[in-house]
Amino acid sequence: EAGVAQSPRYKIIEKRQSVAFWCNPISGHATLYWYQQILGQGPKLLIQFQNNGVVDDSQLPKDRFSAERLKGVDSTLKIQPAKLEDSAVYLCASSLVGWQGAYEQYFGPGTRLTVT
């Protein structure tokens, strides 16, 4: 079975520029997650989708970050404009239905963003 795909793997931009990341989850996984992982810290959930609806975006900085999951499959995460503190690895994960129960999340390789 194919894993979670992410692109690009690396991105370097200047502050105040815009950037977008793409994620393709495992086929059949209804739930998709975006995490931000700053160097030396554990991943922090930014947003969680159930099909194409948002379940939780409480930690998404909505003044500059946006995410969408059209048609309930692929997803994009955008930062506009970027700040230096946005330098991090952005991880996408997917799982089966995200309600109560035991469903492990499968992670992609991540996109390493450097803001200069």
Place this chain on the structure above:
Amino acid sequence: DAKTTQPPSMDCAEGRAANLPCNHSTISGNEYVYWYRQIHSQGPQYIIHGLKNNETNEMASLIITEDRKSSTLILPHATLRDTAVYYCIVKSNFNKFYFGSGTKLNVKP
């Protein structure tokens, strides 16, 4: 949402068992304990999960105390490739994972 506490780092000799502890004293009755690991520059990898009973799979064993306030991940015969950051996570409702800072396991020859 339940939080977890783990030691920041541990050492283990190659071939020996690695026992990684985790405290989750505020866990609720229906919340699962998950363990993931993250090898440098890769996404987190699922290891094992449990609710009340001890669990074992081809990678590891998970021992959960009777009061469910703590757990231990056991890698029975650690190899150099097991060097990674290990995260203990309590899964909330709606499948939300809260990662702490994890334990950096150093397996030494």
